[in-house]
Amino acid sequence: MLIAPSMLSSDFSKLGEETARMERAGADWIHLDVMDAHFVPNLTFGAPIVGAIRPYTKLPFDVHLMISEPLRYVDDFLKAGADIISFHLEAESSVHETIRAIRAGGAKPAVALKPKTPVEAVLPFLDDLDMVLVMTVEPGFGGQSFMAPMMDKVRTLKAHGAFVEVDGGINPQTAVAAKEAGVDVCVAGTSVFHAPDAAKAIATLREGKGVVL
Numbered sequence: 067m068l069i070a071p072s073m074l075s076s077d078f079s080k081l082g083e084e085t086a087r088m089e090r091a092g093a094d095w096i097h098l099d100v101m102d103a104h105f106v107p108n109l110t111f112g113a114p115i116v117g118a119i120r121p122y123t124k125l126p127f128d129v130h131l132m133i134s135e136p137l138r139y140v141d142d143f144l145k146a147g148a149d150i151i152s153f154h155l156e157a158e159s160s161v162h163e164t165i166r167a168i169r170a171g172g173a174k175p176a177v178a179l180k181p182k183t184p185v186e187a188v189l190p191f192l193d194d195l196d197m198v199l200v201m202t203v204e205p206g207f208g209g210q211s212f213m214a215p216m217m218d219k220v221r222t223l224k225a226h227g228a229f230v231e232v233d234g235g236i237n238p239q240t241a242v243a244a245k246e247a248g249v250d251v252c253v254a255g256t257s258v259f260h261a262p263d264a265a266k267a268i269a270t271l272r273e274g275k276g277v278v279l
């Protein structure tokens with residue numbers, strides 16, 4: 067499994083250094099949670115901050131837009147250096163148009179699903195997507211508990227050949243369930259940034275065997 071540390075759990079006073087620290091610790095991607103205090107009840111950062119930390123790593127930027135109107139901001143995040151852009155199926159923008167805009171700008175489009183959204187809702191779009199992001203917590207905050215029933219969605223998506231990322235409550239134990247379900251990418255905030263040794267935490271999650279290295 068690939069591991070994408072979520073910068074939501076980093077020290078925001080030194081985002082650039084924290085990003086470089088994750089690269090040194092062996093992260094595969096850098097996950098950036100953009101929240102607008104409308105689609106979700108929390109407010110984080112926008113494209114200028116993503117652009118400001120872009121020079122600190124060569125790792126792919128995996129930008130998760132938890133915003134009501136993703137299409138309106140796609141160009142800003144493309145210019146800021148996003149490599150993968152996930153937007154929510156439950157948001158207000160046209161799914162087809164948003165996918166098209168992301169791909170036309172040279173990035174990889176992904177659709178994210180809130181826990182209550184049935185997996186069937188994303189199946190018609192799979193051929194146009196590079197990834198599906200299955201939320202394993204209600205989007206908005208780090209530090210919540212993993213929703214194991216979401217692994218049924220992962221199994222369905224894998225049966226359709228999708229590339230699948232999960233996000234929320236990933237720790238050495240829940241990474242085992244993710245790996246067994248066939249997850250390709252785990253996003254992890256708390257369990258990486260609050261670990262005494264981020265490199266060991268990332269290696270442990272990647273193994274997905276429940277054995278803390």
Ligand SMILES: O=C(CO)[C@@H](O)[C@H](O)COP(=O)(O)O
Pocket residue numbers: 072074075097099130203204205206207208209210233234235236253254255256257
């Ligand atoms: O998108 C989100 C929350 O909305 C996630 O990326 C969390 O930030 C993951 O944090 P942990 O659950 O790993 O602490």
